[in-house]
Amino acid sequence: xxxxxxxxxxxxxxxxxxxxxxxxxxxxxxxxxxxxxxxxxxxxxxxxxxxxxxxxxxxxxxxxxxxxxxxxxxxxxxxxxxxxxxxxxxxxxxxxxxxxxxxxxxxxxxxxxxxxxxxxxxxxxxxxxxxxxxxxxxxxxxxxxxxxxxxxxxxxxxxxxxxxxxxxxxxxxxxxxxxxxxxxxxxxxxxxxxxxxxxxxxxxxxxxxxxxxxxxxxxxxxxxxxxxxxxxxxxxxxxxxxxxxxxxxxxxxxxxxxxxxxxxxxxxxxxxxxxxxxxxxx
Numbered sequence: 001x002x003x004x005x006x007x008x009x010x011x012x013x014x015x016x017x018x019x020x021x022x023x024x025x026x027x028x029x030x031x032x033x034x035x036x037x038x039x040x041x042x043x044x045x046x047x048x049x050x051x052x053x054x055x056x057x058x059x060x061x062x063x064x065x066x067x068x069x070x071x072x073x074x075x076x077x078x079x080x081x082x083x084x085x086x087x088x089x090x091x092x093x094x095x096x097x098x099x100x101x102x103x104x105x106x107x108x109x110x111x112x113x114x115x116x117x118x119x120x121x122x123x124x125x126x127x128x129x130x131x132x133x134x135x136x137x138x139x140x141x142x143x144x145x146x147x148x149x150x151x152x153x154x155x156x157x158x159x160x161x162x163x164x165x166x167x168x169x170x171x172x173x174x175x176x177x178x179x180x181x182x183x184x185x186x187x188x189x190x191x192x193x194x195x196x197x198x199x200x201x202x203x204x205x206x207x208x209x210x211x212x213x214x215x216x217x218x219x220x221x222x223x224x225x226x227x228x229x230x231x232x233x234x235x236x237x238x239x240x241x242x243x244x245x246x247x248x249x250x251x252x253x254x255x256x257x258x259x260x261x262x263x264x265x266x267x268x269x270x271x272x273x274x275x276x277x278x279x280x281x282x
Contacts, residue, residue: 004032014091023053039280050098065196099125100215157172224250230255
């Protein structure tokens, strides 16, 4: 599993930023740089490419593309980081799938981590993922495409990512560039294993409801101070689920943004400021 490290590689304070289902760790470039610049102490920001995405290897068996494998990989990564320099303070920023992984890491008292998660940012995700959103994702996850240029790939990504909210063409191009790779014939395709979508497509509504029950149990065990971010038009994190997350478990603090669905990209200055203020507060 590859990751990008920003800041001081020996810092005792580590922030792990984990991306959504089809994305990769470079989504957090601007947030990571801002956190390092604003911190009044050495900071290590780690942005992994979850297995099957970006620069990380692909799994031989597609059924491994699920939360237990992802969480185990994070435990191995944290152990490696701890050998490089002690991890004494651990914070987590997770967008969508990355937030689900964060809940597993933070909500299991026996999770093999150098230390407990201190502060947790859940970006547009909770224990209950709406079935409408799952059905929407089934329509495009695994379709890695074939593009003649980065601009064409960016346009295709934009078409399935309208809910991310408004972005300038330059910002969208920067978000899209790490998302593609060059094939043998010179064309481009999305930089992830198409098989990551197979467990999602195999999921039934009954299975999704069973998973939600388990995730609520995990959420209720979280002791980390928790910030919940939500796009007001999100179809994945409903308003009802968000309100419930504020009333149970870690009693998350909710911040919502208008004109955005699933999920805020955390590159706008107001979004970066919100996350930085939370993570870097005394």
